[in-house]
Amino acid sequence: MLLSIRELTSGYGRVPVLRGVDLDVAEGEIVALLGVNGAGKTTTLRAVSGVLPTWSGSVSFDGATLGGRPPEARARLGLGHVPEGRGILSSLTVRQNLRLGATARGRGARDVAQDEERLLEVFDALRDKLAAPAGSLSGGQQQMLAVARALLGRPRLVMVDEMSFGLAPILVTQLLGLVARLRAESGTAFLLVEQNSAVLDIADRAYVLAGGAVHTSGPAHELADSENLVRAYLG
Amino acid sequence: MWQQIISGLQAGSWYSLMALAMVLVLKATDVPNFAMAELGLFPAFCTWALIDGAHLSWWLAVPIGLLIGVALSVVVERTAIRPILAENHFATVLMTIAVFVVINAVVQLVWGSEPRKIDSPFAGSFTVAGQVVAYEQLLSIAAGLAVMAGLILFFRTPLGVRMQAIAEDRVTPRLLGVSVTTVFRTSWALAGAIATIALLLQGQASLLTDQNGSGLLIKGFVAATLGGFSSITGAFVGGLALGVAENLAGAYISTSSKTAIALLAIVVVLSIKPQGLFGRHQVREV
Numbered sequence: 001m002l003l004s005i006r007e008l009t010s011g012y013g014r015v016p017v018l019r020g021v022d023l024d025v026a027e028g029e030i031v032a033l034l035g036v037n038g039a040g041k042t043t044t045l046r047a048v049s050g051v052l053p054t055w056s057g058s059v060s061f062d063g064a065t066l067g068g069r070p071p072e073a074r075a076r077l078g079l080g081h082v083p084e085g086r087g088i089l090s091s092l093t094v095r096q097n098l099r100l101g102a103t104a105r106g107r108g109a110r111d112v113a114q115d116e117e118r119l120l121e122v123f124d125a126l127r128d129k130l131a132a133p134a135g136s137l138s139g140g141q142q143q144m145l146a147v148a149r150a151l152l153g154r155p156r157l158v159m160v161d162e163m164s165f166g167l168a169p170i171l172v173t174q175l176l177g178l179v180a181r182l183r184a185e186s187g188t189a190f191l192l193v194e195q196n197s198a199v200l201d202i203a204d205r206a207y208v209l210a211g212g213a214v215h216t217s218g219p220a221h222e223l224a225d226s227e228n229l230v231r232a233y234l235g
Numbered sequence: 236m237w238q239q240i241i242s243g244l245q246a247g248s249w250y251s252l253m254a255l256a257m258v259l260v261l262k263a264t265d266v267p268n269f270a271m272a273e274l275g276l277f278p279a280f281c282t283w284a285l286i287d288g289a290h291l292s293w294w295l296a297v298p299i300g301l302l303i304g305v306a307l308s309v310v311v312e313r314t315a316i317r318p319i320l321a322e323n324h325f326a327t328v329l330m331t332i333a334v335f336v337v338i339n340a341v342v343q344l345v346w347g348s349e350p351r352k353i354d355s356p357f358a359g360s361f362t363v364a365g366q367v368v369a370y371e372q373l374l375s376i377a378a379g380l381a382v383m384a385g386l387i388l389f390f391r392t393p394l395g396v397r398m399q400a401i402a403e404d405r406v407t408p409r410l411l412g413v414s415v416t417t418v419f420r421t422s423w424a425l426a427g428a429i430a431t432i433a434l435l436l437q438g439q440a441s442l443l444t445d446q447n448g449s450g451l452l453i454k455g456f457v458a459a460t461l462g463g464f465s466s467i468t469g470a471f472v473g474g475l476a477l478g479v480a481e482n483l484a485g486a487y488i489s490t491s492s493k494t495a496i497a498l499l500a501i502v503v504v505l506s507i508k509p510q511g512l513f514g515r516h517q518v519r520e521v
Contacts (some may be wrong), residue, residue, distance in 0.1 A: 049410055075412035087407030089400050096396050103397065104412030153412060 002027045002157055002189055003048070003079075003132040006058035008213075010047040016026065019212040020057065025157060028178065028187045033218060034198045035209035042084050045159045049081040050074045055132045062156060075104040080155035084162060086146040090135030094126060097134045097149055104153030112152065122178055140171040140191040143177075149217070157189040164196040178200050200224040237366045239482045245372040245440065247478020248379030248453075252433035253455025254462060254470035255382060256426035261464060262402040263422035264312075265321065266327050270334035272448035272455065274311065275430030277338050278304035279438050279447075280346050282431075283353045293355050300435060301428050308427025309420055317419060335448070342445045353439035371440040376434060382429055383471040389425075390467070398422055457497045461504050462513050469513025476500075 003025040008084060011017040017040050025031045035041050046052040050058050050071040059066045061079055089097055098119075102112045112161040120127045123144040129137060133213070137145060143163055150158050163179075179190055180202040203220035208229065214215050216229060223229060253272060258269045268274075282300030285291045291299075309332055319326050357370040389395045394417075396416050400408040401418045409415060433455075437447055462469025475495055484496040504512060 051406055051410070071406075071409040072412050072414050075410055081410045083407055083410060087404060087410070089403050089407065091399055091403045092396060098394065100396060100400055100408065100409050100413070103393070103408075106412070193278065 001025070001058075002029075002062055003191070004060045005057070006045070006059075008044070008047060008059060009055040009057055009188065010043060010052050011047075012043075012052070015054070015202070017212050018047065018055075021209070021212070021215055022196065023207055023217075025189050025191050028183065028189050030190045030192065030203045030206065032182055032203035033191060033193045033209065034195070034197075034199075034206055034223075035215075036195070039209040040212040041209055042161055043212075045053065045081060045083075045161055045191070045193060048074075048159065049079060051081075051083075056141065075155075076106055078154070078156040080104070080150035080153055080158035082146045082150050082158065082160040082163070084165075085215040086142050088134045088137070088142045088145060091105065092134055093130070094132055094134050094137065094145060095130040097145055098126075098130075098152060101149035103150035104155065106112075115152055115154070119151055122182060123148045125156065130197070139166050140175070143175060147175075147179070151186075155188060157191060159191040161193045162195065163192060164194060164198065170200055172196060183189075197224065197230050236483075236486075237494075239486045240479055241366070241368060241372055243479030243482035244475055245375045245478070246482065247458075247475035248375040249433045249451060249474075249476050250378045250458040251471045251474025252382055252429050252436075252456040253451045254458035254474050255386060255467065256429040256433070257455050257459050258462070258464060258467065258470045259386070259422050259426045259429070261459075263398050264316070264419055265324070265402075266316065266320070266331060267456075268426070269328070269331040269452065270311065270338065271331075271426065271430050272434070272450075272452040273335045273338035273342075274308050274427050275304060275432070275434035275451075276445070276448035277307060277321055277342055278427075278431040279353070279434035279443055280342055282435060283351050283438065284346070285445055286354055287351070292352075297435065301431050304427040304431030305424045306427075308423040312423035314417060316423075317416075335452075339448060341446060342448075346445070348445055350442040350444045351438070353435060354441040356519075357439070368449075369440075371436075375436045375440060378432055379471065379474070382432065383467060386467050393419075396420060453494075454497060456506050457501055460501055460511060463511025466511075466513035469511060473512065 001024045005021055005023040007017050008021040021044055034131060035039050043052065047054055050069060054067045062079055064077060066074055098116060102109050124140045125141055126144055126148065134145065147160060163175055176198060182188060183190060200223060201219045206220045207217040208215045257268055257271050260266060278300045281303050282296050285296035285299060286293060315330050315334055316327060357374050360367050360369040390399060397408060397413045398418050400413060401415060433451060434447060454477060458474035459470045461473030461477065472507060477500060480500060481493045482495050485493045
């Protein structure tokens with residue numbers, strides 16, 4: 001397994017949110033993490049990337065235990081995280097934001113320019129905006145920039161928190177298509193936190209979180225077919 | 236009048252440098268650093284001691300002084316600031332005041348309160364269009380310009396971009412692999428060197444006493460505030476404007492009005508433009 005989460009508990013201050021999450025992502029897999037607001041989806045991603053501490057349980061990535069490592073060290077192991085709200089740095093240009101993603105590769109990163117070019121082929125809408133202030137991008141473009149920026153670090157796994165948030169359905173379909181294409185081209189695994197059931201069209205497997213623990217998991221198409229589940233846990 | 240403007244630009248360059256050092260630290264670590272000037276005062280006294288006591292040449296003593304300035308700032312950041320930064324922002328500000336007091340006491344203890352002068356190879360002056368210009372004045376202005384230009388270039392390098400990123404958002408850059416530790420250390424190291432340059436220039440053009448630090452600290456804060464506390468160019472222009480305004484007021488009103496001018500400038504600018512002359516509007520979540 002690329003990412004393996006066992007009995008993970010975590011929370012904010014003293015308030016527990018996760019009460020024992022078990023989740024796996026295999027190499028090159030697209031996994032959807034679903035659930036209503038407050039189920040613990042964002043908290044799971046934050047605990048995996050080290051923004052929140054692991055209270056108990058374990059998180060291992062590519063065979064290494066992550067507990068106690070700071071977020072920047074986890075990023076350098078190849079763990080990408082596009083946070084809730086996208087994390088676009090509006091004081092920088094689009095290109096500076098993008099290049100910042102290469103930091104995860106460490107010193108002497110090579111082929112950054114080629115990788116950037118390849119990503120711009122996929123996220124074509126960013127090409128004409130490279131010199132613009134990142135804050136001037138539209139919501140959809142900001143989401144593309146956030147994903148492209150994470151990918152420039154050549155991660156093995158990218159966790160994306162609510163890619164579809166605030167975007168028109170047609171943009172969501174387009175972005176999900178791009179994610180499927182990136183996985184096919186580069187073999188990068190994705191863990192997609194969503195409240196939008198459209199994600200099940202591209203995911204291999206899915207987990208449904210409820211009350212800080214996994215409620216259901218299985219192949220994405222099976223969950224998509226379960227109407228009750230979709231109605232109860234997705235809008 | 237021309238003389239007053241040249242002298243004003245010279246003093247203004249010291250204020251600009253101090254403001255640049257403070258803006259650097261504030262941008263990266265979000266701490267208004269009250270110890271900034273003292274972090275330059277101690278190395279300036281060391282440089283004076285190397286030249287006057289150990290008879291080192293200026294060309295050798297100044298690089299050593301700069302290294303001491305860098306080392307002192309890095310040590311203070313690591314031992315006094317970083318351990319409490321995450322805990323309590325107000326405590327960090329108090330800590331910078333404590334560092335100010337401690338360094339000042341050490342300087343007084345070691346070198347006393349007697350005024351010193353750093354001997355430099357830039358003594359003398361020349362005449363342009365009937366006006367006398369000292370080489371020291373040119374040196375101060377050139378050093379200020381060079382540091383500002385250097386910083387603008389630095390902020391375009393990958394490390395500079397990482398510093399700006401951390402200044403804007405403490406979490407997202409770390410998710411991209413940016414080391415906060417490196418960014419903090421670099422910003423304090425650079426600021427320490429720049430503060431040392433300011434105190435050295437002042438110490439060789441006029442006098443070096445244990446009081447220079449507090450004087451430059453206030454002027455640096457005024458200059459940085461005028462510039463909006465986030466802009467490199469703003470801090471620089473703010474310093475020069477303050478220096479010139481002070482000197483003109485000193486010549487045409489009275490010498491005792493100099494300090495009042497600095498504070499008056501703040502009141503006027505902030506009441507008209509609260510974000511400073513070059514500052515951007517910042518929305519802070521509370």
